[in-house]
Amino acid sequence: MKAIVYEKYGPPEVLQLKEVAKPTPKDNEVLIKIHATTVTSGDWRVRSLTVPAGFSLLMRLVFGVFKPRQAILGSELAGVVESVGKEVSKFKIGDPVFAFSDAAMGCYAQYKCMPQDGAVVLKPANLNYDAAAALSFGGSTALDFFRRAKLQPGQSVLVNGASGSVGSAAVQLARHFGANVTGVCSTSNLELVQSLGASQVIDYTQQDFSQNGERYDIIVDTVGTAPSSRCKNSLKKGGRLLMVLAGLPDMLQIPWISVSSNKKIIAGPASVRVADLHFLAELAAAGEFTPVIDRRYPFEQIAEAHRYVETGRKKGNVIITL
Secondary structure (H helix, E strand, C coil), X not given: CEEEECCCCCCHHHCEEEECCCCCCCCCEEEEEEEEEEECHHHHHHHHCCCCCCCHHHHHHHHCCCCCCCXXXXXXXXEEEEEECCCCCCCCCCCEEEEECHXXXXXXXXXXEEECCCCEEECCCCCCHHHHHCCHHHHHHHHHHHHHHCCXXXXXXXXXXXXXXXXXXXXXXXHHCCCEEEEEECHHHHHHHHHCCCCEEEECCCCCHHHCCCCEEEEXXXXXXXXXXXXXXXXXXXXXXXXXXXCHHHHHCHHHHHHHCXXXXXXXXCCCCHHHHHHHHHHHHCCCCCCCEEEEEEHHHHHHHHHHHCCCCCCEEEEEEC
8 A cells, every 4th residue: 555654753755655564453453544644743743843832852762762663654534444344243344434543643654554543523413524534633723622621611711722623623612512612723724713602802913912901711721832931911810821832841830830839730741532532522423513625735745734734823723635
């Protein structure tokens, strides 16, 4: 089968199209023929080792010290079950599915095996494969952070970076949970963020949300530009700052802030739950959650897709079609 392989860390050019062995499903696995995958911010960060301050060594320990341990990137996919192991009972050949491999990666390929009890879910009938491939990363990240923050109906939520993959999911999910949502984005994305359910939008090129005198129950920082020093006066008593992208210096402040103030920082990797993917699929089927798609690239142009995502200017998700 064809796969996009990288054998060293570096710029997008390290991604090479190669022939590799087609996987065979184990007894409890399904083999998925992939129709679409995505390029997430996580993919380009792993490829280039561009990570928040203090985490370079940890990234190498997880993904490979001198060279990548997993040669195929990609954490999201949508496709069709082509074959199943003899113990598989939850899926059958021909089932349309989407899946999330998270840090295990491996989705930049024509085929991938996934355990039937893993993060594999039937595709919502009203979504095409492109949209289904983009359900998992942003949606599950936003869900996990909102769960940890104990988001309640009627609370006020500000999403910094509201037009990205996680940000656009956070706006839609916060609205679904009954929050009053404010989105922060650039001028060109104001209309998009408002259409996702934000009742207020702030153009960061024209206004600094931390200086407008407003207070929020929850601030979600998806882009790493709203540290606690900037947000502390914009949080209500008992407010929570959700740092989706946090450096080590930010995380070291968490214990001190929790004991020295009435506010809380929530950071660290998002946990992946299969139940969350089922929930996102249900919301998508009901029209309550729709992944935003910015651009589509053919499989052979994945390096160009990485180069675009690396600019930090994408709206929602970038899709790779196979």
